[in-house]
Amino acid sequence: MDCSICSAMPYILRPPRNTICGACYEGARTIITLTNKLENEKSTSDKPTTNNPASKGFANALKWVKEMKEMEEELNEKIIYLSGFAAAFRDHIHTDIQVKPGNNQPSIPAHRALLVR
Numbered sequence: 001m002d003c004s005i006c007s008a009m010p011y012i013l014r015p016p017r018n019t020i021c022g023a024c025y026e027g028a029r030t031i032i033t034l035t036n037k038l039e040n041e042k043s044t045s046d047k048p049t050t051n052n053p054a055s056k057g058f059a060n061a062l063k064w065v066k067e068m069k070e071m072e073e074e075l076n077e078k079i080i081y082l083s084g085f086a087a088a089f090r091d092h093i094h095t096d097i098q099v100k101p102g103n104n105q106p107s108i109p110a111h112r113a114l115l116v117r
Contacts (some may be wrong), residue, residue, distance in 0.1 A: 031061040038064070 003021040020028070039060075088094055089111065098107035 028061070031065075035060050035064050 003019065003024055005020050005024040094111075096112040097110055099110045100107045
């Protein structure tokens, strides 16, 4: 059967359209189950929900995947930004001052930010 999700060329699909294979169906069910589980954990009230799990569909799953992707991108940007600081401190790049030891040793390059109380 031609799958409208994982088929290499979905535009060649023949009727009946919008059919999916078993693997995609199981994947969609797993995503919906995971989304429902996370939403149930988030809910703090004991009020019964009126939403039918069958009516949620792919919209919530896609929204959740998009949010997770955005969170991953933000965390990657933070890691890249902070790794630049680590490299600068490790390699003594852009040192602000030279700290002169009291025992006539050579001066030590340092960052002002590290010496602030």
